[in-house]
Amino acid sequence: MKTSLVAVDFHGQGCADCAVRGFSVCASLDQFEMREFEQLSRRVSFASCETVFAQEDRSSCFYNLLDGVMRLYKLLPDGRRQIVGFVLPGDFVGMTTEERHGFSADAIGPVTVCQFAKLPFGRFADDKPNLLRRMNELAVQELNQARDHMVLLGRRSAEEKVATFLVGWRDRLVELRGPSNIVPLPMSRQDIADYLGLTIETVSRTFTKLERDGIIAILPGGVSLRDSARAEALAAA
Amino acid sequence: MKTSLVAVDFHGQGCADCAVRGFSVCASLDQFEMREFEQLSRRVSFASCETVFAQEDRSSCFYNLLDGVMRLYKLLPDGRRQIVGFVLPGDFVGMTTEERHGFSADAIGPVTVCQFAKLPFGRFADDKPNLLRRMNELAVQELNQARDHMVLLGRRSAEEKVATFLVGWRDRLVELRGPSNIVPLPMSRQDIADYLGLTIETVSRTFTKLERDGIIAILPGGVSLRDSARAEALAAA
DNA sequence: CGGGCGATTGACGGTCATCAAGCTGTGTGG
C-alpha cells in the first residue's frame, strides 16, 4: 500500500505508438489535437500492490491504463471491502466532478498508466465536443456495467456469480488478446470474493464445484473454461 | 404494464415555468439554446404502473422526469428482478449510446416526463460543450451512486440495507421538498426488496425490528425517522 | 528444510430465503 512512483517519463514517449491509442478516450482526437494532448499526459508506473489513488484522495488526476491490471474498490469504515471493478488496458479511470475520488485503485501486478492532471485536461476538453462525447460514451458504458453488476450482487447465487465473473472476464480478455478459453486470473481469490460479494471460502468451494462438474479446470494462475456453453448458461440464467 | 399514453402535449407548455428547470440537464442551457431545446421536447404523462420503456426496447428517447416517481430495473430470464434505481423529478433517464435500453422504467404512481427523441437531441447537443459537460456530470454522478449501491448489495446486512435506503431516500426528498423526518414511501415493499437484494418478508421483518428498536415509526404510506442519528449510524457502518 | 502466504477443505452456525398463515386496509356490492 505504499504509493511511491517507480518510474516517471515526462510527456510520455509519444502517443503515436501507444498500445491503447485505438480504443481509449484518445481515439476521438485528430492528429493535431493529439499532439497537444500528448503534452498533458505523463506515463507513470506502479509496482504490484501499490495504490494509484485512494478513496479519500483529492481527485486531481485521470488515468488511462496502458499496461497491467488494477482493482477499484470501496471500503466501509469497519474494513469490509467491495471491489467495484477490474481495470484492463485501454480503460479510463478516475473521471469525476467530485472533490474526492470516492474509491481506491491499486495495482494487481506491475502497472503503467497514462496520467492527466484534471484541470488542464478539463480545459483541453472544454471545446472539443468529440472528446466530450467520447467521455460520455465511456461513462454510460461503465454505468451499464455497474447496473449489470448490481443484478449479480443482488440477485444471483454463488455459483452464478462465479460463472458470470469467469465468462465476463474471459470476454474482456478476448477483446484485448484474441479468443481463448484459458482465463488467466491475476487477482487473488480474496479479490474475486470482494468483487462478487462472497467470502474467499465460498469462492474456493465454488471453483472446485465447477471443476467437479467439468465446467472449468483450475490451473495455476487461472482457469480453463472446459465447457463454456454450460458456464455461459449459468451466467445468463 | 400497458404502455398507452395518457396525455400528450406537443412541445411542452414552455420550459420557462418548468419545475425542474433549475437542476436538470437543461440548467446548462442559455436563453436562446433553451428556446431551440423546447422544440425538441414533448411532455408525456403515464398512469400508475405503466411502463415508460422496457429493457428490450430500442432506445429512441431520453426522459427528464418532471413529476412522480419511477423505478428502473433489470429482469433475469427467470423473472428475478433487480431495481437499479428510483427516479425523482429532475433526474435524467435513458441516456445511452447502445441500441437498446438495457433496463426497464415504469411509473410508481402517475408520472409526467419531458421526452426527447435521441437523434435530434444528439444533433442539438453535438456542438454544445456546456450541455455535453453537464451530461457528463450527471453520468458520473449516477456512476458514483451505482458504486455505492454495489457496496450495499455486496457487503451489507439486511438491517444496514434498509437503514441506508431510508436515510438515502429521505435525503433525496429533503433536497427536493425541504427537511423532514417523515419519509413517504410510494414504492411497495416488493420494490424495496428488489432494490436492496432482499425478499419482501425480510424487508417487512426489518422494518418491524427498526420500529421495535425505536429507530423508525411505520406510518401508512411511509415511515418516520424517530432516531435519525441511529439510522444514520447503521447506514454508515 | 522450514517459514509463510494463499488456497482448499471441513464442521458448524447464522442470516436470510422459502413456504404458509393470518392480518389490515380499501373498495365493492348488497
Place this chain on the structure above:
DNA sequence: CCACACAGCTTGATGACCGTCAATCGCCCG
C-alpha cells in the same frame, strides 16, 4: 352499514445457502 373480496403487508416455522472458524494443503523462496 356491513359483508365480502382482494391486495399488500406482517408474522411464524423451517431450512438452505453461505459465512465463520479452524485445520490442512501446496507452493514459493530463502
